[in-house]
Amino acid sequence: MPKIVDHAKQKHLVAEAALRIIRRSGLEQATVRNISKEAGLSVGSMRHYFSTQAELFAFCMNLFVQRVQSRVEALPSEGPVVPNLKLVLMQFVPVDEDRIMEMEVWLSFNAKALIFPELKRLSEEMQAGLQQASQFVIDTLLQQQLAKPGLDVELEVEKLNALVDGLAIHQLMHPGRLDAGRNESIIEQHLYSLCKVEE
DSSP states (O other), X not given: OOOOOOHHHHHHHHHHXXXXXXXXXXXXXXXXXXXXXXXXXXXXXXXXXXXXXXXXXXXXXXXXXXXXXXXXXXXXXXXXXXXXXXXXXXXXSOOSXXXXXXXXXXXXXXXXXXXXXXGHHHHHHHHHHHHHHHHHHHHHHHHTTOBOTTOOHHHHHHHHHHHHHHHHHHHHHSTTSSOHHHHHHHHXXXXXXXXOOOO
């Protein structure tokens, strides 16, 4: 009787092998040959699941997106609004081992997107993730009637996006200069600056 292979599960095993290599040695070492060895598969089997390296990179980056989404979904929805919104934005700042790896891979992936045009769309979609999170934060402040009157929504979304993106890059390039608490404080203070003053 022929062996039944769960292709979706196998693709995830391959992707997890790729992530282990990326964590150890960086995206440059995530070659089909290295990943097939790590996953215990032949190069031919690997190509059955991912016909190109770009396809494998795209699959791995989608896994990272899912990781961020899972963290955000697990955050508390009850309680004070601004501290909860701060926690959403902190998922994009590399202040622990997992988020540092995600940010390093994200930067490497963007460099790959310049080489592989088929990755450009995914790169843009991932960049849109932070933009959507920023939009969600500003919209929530408005819905909860916390935002200052006359707030320029479009401008504030762009400013918040730039702030978090800048903190993320700064944290990766200059680790240890700002600790997690300092990053949280900067984001929280900015969020409170968008809120109306209680009388």
